[in-house]
Structures are given as C-alpha cells and as structure tokens.
Amino acid sequence: MALPLAPFVATYWPHILSALLCFVLGSVFARAFSTVPPYGRRRRHSSVADGPLDPPPNDEENTLRVPYSLPGYGDGEMVRRSDRFYREMDTRRSVRDISDQPVPIEVIENCLRTAGTAPSGAHKQPWTFVAISSPEVKLEVRHIIEEEERINYEKRMSEQWLKDLELIGTGWSKPYLTRAPYVIIVFKQQFAVTEEGEKKTHYYQEISASIATGFLLVALHNAGLVTVTTTPMNAGPRLRALLDRPVGEKVLVLLPVGHPEEDATVPDLRRKALGEIMVLKD
Amino acid sequence: MALPLAPFVATYWPHILSALLCFVLGSVFARAFSTVPPYGRRRRHSSVADGPLDPPPNDEENTLRVPYSLPGYGDGEMVRRSDRFYREMDTRRSVRDISDQPVPIEVIENCLRTAGTAPSGAHKQPWTFVAISSPEVKLEVRHIIEEEERINYEKRMSEQWLKDLELIGTGWSKPYLTRAPYVIIVFKQQFAVTEEGEKKTHYYQEISASIATGFLLVALHNAGLVTVTTTPMNAGPRLRALLDRPVGEKVLVLLPVGHPEEDATVPDLRRKALGEIMVLKD
Numbered sequence: 001m002a003l004p005l006a007p008f009v010a011t012y013w014p015h016i017l018s019a020l021l022c023f024v025l026g027s028v029f030a031r032a033f034s035t036v037p038p039y040g041r042r043r044r045h046s047s048v049a050d051g052p053l054d055p056p057p058n059d060e061e062n063t064l065r066v067p068y069s070l071p072g073y074g075d076g077e078m079v080r081r082s083d084r085f086y087r088e089m090d091t092r093r094s095v096r097d098i099s100d101q102p103v104p105i106e107v108i109e110n111c112l113r114t115a116g117t118a119p120s121g122a123h124k125q126p127w128t129f130v131a132i133s134s135p136e137v138k139l140e141v142r143h144i145i146e147e148e149e150r151i152n153y154e155k156r157m158s159e160q161w162l163k164d165l166e167l168i169g170t171g172w173s174k175p176y177l178t179r180a181p182y183v184i185i186v187f188k189q190q191f192a193v194t195e196e197g198e199k200k201t202h203y204y205q206e207i208s209a210s211i212a213t214g215f216l217l218v219a220l221h222n223a224g225l226v227t228v229t230t231t232p233m234n235a236g237p238r239l240r241a242l243l244d245r246p247v248g249e250k251v252l253v254l255l256p257v258g259h260p261e262e263d264a265t266v267p268d269l270r271r272k273a274l275g276e277i278m279v280l281k282d
Numbered sequence: 283m284a285l286p287l288a289p290f291v292a293t294y295w296p297h298i299l300s301a302l303l304c305f306v307l308g309s310v311f312a313r314a315f316s317t318v319p320p321y322g323r324r325r326r327h328s329s330v331a332d333g334p335l336d337p338p339p340n341d342e343e344n345t346l347r348v349p350y351s352l353p354g355y356g357d358g359e360m361v362r363r364s365d366r367f368y369r370e371m372d373t374r375r376s377v378r379d380i381s382d383q384p385v386p387i388e389v390i391e392n393c394l395r396t397a398g399t400a401p402s403g404a405h406k407q408p409w410t411f412v413a414i415s416s417p418e419v420k421l422e423v424r425h426i427i428e429e430e431e432r433i434n435y436e437k438r439m440s441e442q443w444l445k446d447l448e449l450i451g452t453g454w455s456k457p458y459l460t461r462a463p464y465v466i467i468v469f470k471q472q473f474a475v476t477e478e479g480e481k482k483t484h485y486y487q488e489i490s491a492s493i494a495t496g497f498l499l500v501a502l503h504n505a506g507l508v509t510v511t512t513t514p515m516n517a518g519p520r521l522r523a524l525l526d527r528p529v530g531e532k533v534l535v536l537l538p539v540g541h542p543e544e545d546a547t548v549p550d551l552r553r554k555a556l557g558e559i560m561v562l563k564d
Contacts, residue, residue, distance in 0.1 A: 082392035110364035214496015
C-alpha cells in the first residue's frame with residue numbers, strides 16, 4: 001500500500017516533515033491558549049454560570065399555577081429568627097473524627113428529603129444520593145479511595161500541596177470511611193435519558209447538585225450529626241462503577257456521616273467576618 | 283525590514299503556505315477534539331468534582347486543634363428534628379411575585395452570615411455577596427439583564443427553549459429586579475491575590491460557592507423571605523463591571539429577595555419522591 005508513495009516521500013520529505021511539525025505546533029498552541037487552569041479544563045464564563053435566566057420550572061406542559069404564601073413574621077421576629085439560625089449554623093464544623101455510634105435510617109432519609117427540596121435549573125433535580133451503611137460496601141469505597149489517594153500523595157500532588165497537608169496531619173488513610181455509620185455519595189446527573197432513549201442535557205447540574213448538598217449539610221447539622229465534605233480525586237469513575245450508577249452521573253462529593261467522637265477535634269480556624277464577604281449597595 | 287526576506291519568500295512560498303495551513307489545521311483539530319459540550323467548555327472529570335480529597339482546612343501554618351462536640355440528641359429526638367426541618371423546608375418555593383415591602387437589613391446580614399458558615403475547598407471561602415437595595419443600582423442591574431435577555435430571547439435561545447418558556451409565561455421583562463427590596467448577587471472567587479500580588483487559584487470554587495448559596499436559601503426561607511435562584515445568561519461581565527468586582531470574581535447566581543406578594547402564585551410542580559433520589563446500600 002505504501003510503496004507507490006515511496007518516491008513521493010523521498011522527494012518531498014522536508015515538506016511533509018514541516019507540515020507535520022506545524023500541525024503539531026498549531027495544536028499545541030491551540031491548547032495553550034484555550035482557558036485551561038492548572039488542574040484541568042473549566043467551563044467558559046458563558047456556560048453554566050451564565051446559563052439562561054429564569055429557566056422553565058417544569059418542562060412538562062404544565063402551566064397550572066397555585067397560590068403561595070408564608071407565615072409572614074414581623075420585622076423583629078424575622079431578625080430574631082435569622083440571628084438564632086445563624087448562631088446555630090455557626091456551630092457547624094467539618095469533622096473527621098466520626099464515631100461508629102449507629103444513626104437511625106429515618107434521620108438520613110429526612111435529611112435527604114430536605115436536600116431534595118432544593119431548587120434546580122429547570123426543576124430537573126439532577127441529583128442522586130447513595131447512602132451506604134453496608135460494612136462491605138463501605139470497605140470497598142475505602143479501598144478505592146485509599147488506593148487513589150496513595151497515588152495522589154505519591155505522584156499526583158505538588159510539593160506545596162503535600163506540605164500543606166502535612167501541617168494538618170492528613171494522609172491517604174481514611175478510617176472514617178469504614179467507621180462512620182453512613183457514607184453518602186452525592187452524584188450530579190449530567191443528563192437524563194427520555195423514554196425514547198434520547199439524551200437530555202441537564203444545565204446547571206453542578207450548581208444545582210451543590211446547592212442541594214448545602215441543604216443536606218444544614219439538615220445533617222440540624223439533626224445533630226457531623227460530616228466532612230470531601231471530593232475523591234480520581235476515584236469518581238471507580239465509585240460510580242462500584243455503585244452501579246449510570247454513565248451520566250458523576251461523583252460530586254462524598255460525605256461520611258455520624259456522631260462526632262467524644263474526643264473529636266477540629267482545626268482552630270476562623271470564618272471570614274461579614275464585612276469580608278458582603279458588599280452593600282444602598 | 284521585510285525586504286531582505288523577499289527572495290526567500292518568493293522561492294519557498296509553497297512551503298511557508300503549507301506550514302501555515304498545517305498550523306491552522308492543527309489548532310482547529312486540537313479545539314475540535316477537546317471536550318466541548320454543546321453549551322461551552324466544561325471541566326474534565328478529573329478536575330473539580332474529582333479534586334483532592336480532604337483538602338487542608340487552612341493553608342496558613344496553623345495546626346492548632348480544638349475540641350468539638352454537639353448537643354447529642356437521642357435517636358427519637360433526631361428523627362423528630364429532622365422530620366420537622368424537612369417539613370419546614372418543603373414549604374420553600376422559588377417565587378417571582380415579590381412585593382416591595384421593606385426587609386430589615388439585619389435579616390439580610392444574618393442570612394449572609396449563615397451563608398458564610400458553609401464549608402469550602404481548603405477553607406478558602408471563595409464567595410462575595412453583593413446586596414443591592416439602592417433603587418438606582420437595582421434599575422441598572424435590571425437594564426443590563428433585560429437587554430441581554432431580549433437578545434437571548436430573540437437570537438440566542440433555541441425554539442424548544444422558547445416554547446418551554448412560553449408555557450410558563452416568562453419573558454425578557456424582569457419587574458422583580460426593581461420591585462424586590464434586595465437583590466443579592468453571588469460571586470464565586472476564581473482566585474485570590476496574595477499581598478505579594480501572586481495569584482492563588484481557588485479549587486472547588488463553583489461547588490463551594492453553590493453550597494454556600496444553599497445555606498443562604500435555607501436561611502432566607504427560615505426568616506420568612508422568598509427568592510428565585512436565577513443565572514443571568516451573558517450578563518455576568520457587565521454586572522461585575524457595574525458592581526466594581528475584581529476580574530477573578532464571576533457571577534454565580536442572582537437572587538431577588540423579599541416578601542411574597544399577597545396574590546403570589548407558583549407553578550404547580552412536584553418534587554421527586556425519596557425513592558427517586560436516594561439509593562440505599564445496606
């Protein structure tokens with residue numbers, strides 16, 4: 001097959017070589033000047049964060065509207081309620097010292113129901129919560145994560161990152177993954193498949209599933225439970241396979257859930273003051 | 283300057299042309315085969331969702347740990363608390379019929395303080411909340427968004443999208459943006475700038491700022507207020523400029539906040555049942 005081309009190649013090899021070289025150079029430049037941050041590609045500004053305003057709350061042909069009202073607290077009561085709620089939430093912390101004291105499944109269910117009340121782009125509710133109490137499955141999850149974490153620590157993480165981690169004493173070992181009575185893995189659904197087998201992209205799925213995770217964290221704290229919001233680097237596909245989730249679902253965060261150990265400690269860090277996070281235009 | 287090159291160009295122009303052509307081809311291919319979904323570039327799976335597990339809670343040299351405990355409710359009390367909280371949150375809805383009844387700034391402040399208690403990647407707290415009560419600024423925000431929305435509706439949105447929107451009766455006009463006593467714009471901070479002028483990328487900023495938005499939505503509802511979570515398509519850069527936010531900050535969501543109108547209505551939609559969002563491995 002290649003033989004008839006041989007004289008051509010012999011004559012024009014400098015042209016062919018320069019063409020190939022320039023092709024490679026072009027592709028390298030194109031990649032270099034696309035918006036690639038140090039740790040992977042990210043969405044362009046016009047993508048999710050700037051998706052369509054006011055998406056339809058329902059894509060079914062459903063225009064029926066119903067009245068909506070709230071208790072309607074007075075100003076003083078609103079101030080008191082919001083202050084009390086803030087003080088309560090300010091006692092929440094990410095805790096890694098989780099005890100093996102059992103937690104009733106009803107509490108987990110109610111907290112996940114609460115997560116499900118979150119708003120979402122076009123009301124797609126693009127989230128799946130896998131709650132694991134099975135010791136065998138928790139052990140497999142731990143194996144997967146520790147295996148990846150060992151590689152992360154040994155090969156994938158920068159020296160600066162490792163130094164940062166040394167300071168707080170974390171490592172690839174994650175005992176809380178088998179000790180906590182529940183491990184909840186939050187999946188974001190990138191698309192839905194209709195009955196006709198058609199893929200329907202879910203917009204805002206990362207924002208939506210993260211907002212729902214926010215609702216879940218508040219609900220867990222309100223119930224008296226602790227967790228630590230973790231993002232299992234490079235373990236997502238293996239976790240998805242282990243838990244039989246469809247291809248369209250991606251691991252968003254992983255939450256070991258339970259009571260704090262009696263001697264639990266947390267890093268002594270501070271939260272930004274209101275003036276550091278709020279800008280008022282009045 | 284170019285003249286001495288003229289004989290060279292005259293002789294070798296086919297080579298130069300083919301080199302240029304291949305450079306362009308290479309760059310086109312590189313772009314075509316990068317992971318670009320229909321609505322813009324997105325993160326690769328190994329990026330944010332799979333970021334490092336257990337990031338350091340603080341990147342300052344701070345290893346001090348403090349004891350942590352919680353009230354420790356009994357099982358029955360946990361079930362009751364979680365059930366009550368779910369029922370309360372289940373009454374929350376996205377409301378576009380917002381009245382001009384004033385809201386005390388203390389309530390907004392407490393709700394934003396609550397948002398600030400959310401966890402974040404490496405405790406970077408990568409969020410800024412701009413709360414607007416100034417009628418002039420709200421009007422400018424409305425102008426920007428309505429101008430972009432008019433183009434969105436006329437040129438940028440698909441026919442299917444427009445059809446969906448027709449059904450619920452939305453359009454480019456957003457009266458609630460000037461009527462609501464407060465408009466809160468949530469910015470995610472893509473990086474921080476150190477005192478030495480060095481850029482420090484914030485990982486997980488979209489997940490983190492969205493989780494904080496979840497906390498904010500819960501806090502607003504708890505205070506008796508309503509909002510609608512919107513994402514202003516293509517208006518982000520102009521809003522950032524209007525509000526004098528630094529380049530590293532990007533609009534995540536926009537929330538008009540206030541009391542519901544007396545005759546407020548919401549679409550009659552349903553939330554997925556627990557069995558549709560929860561998978562139990564026990």
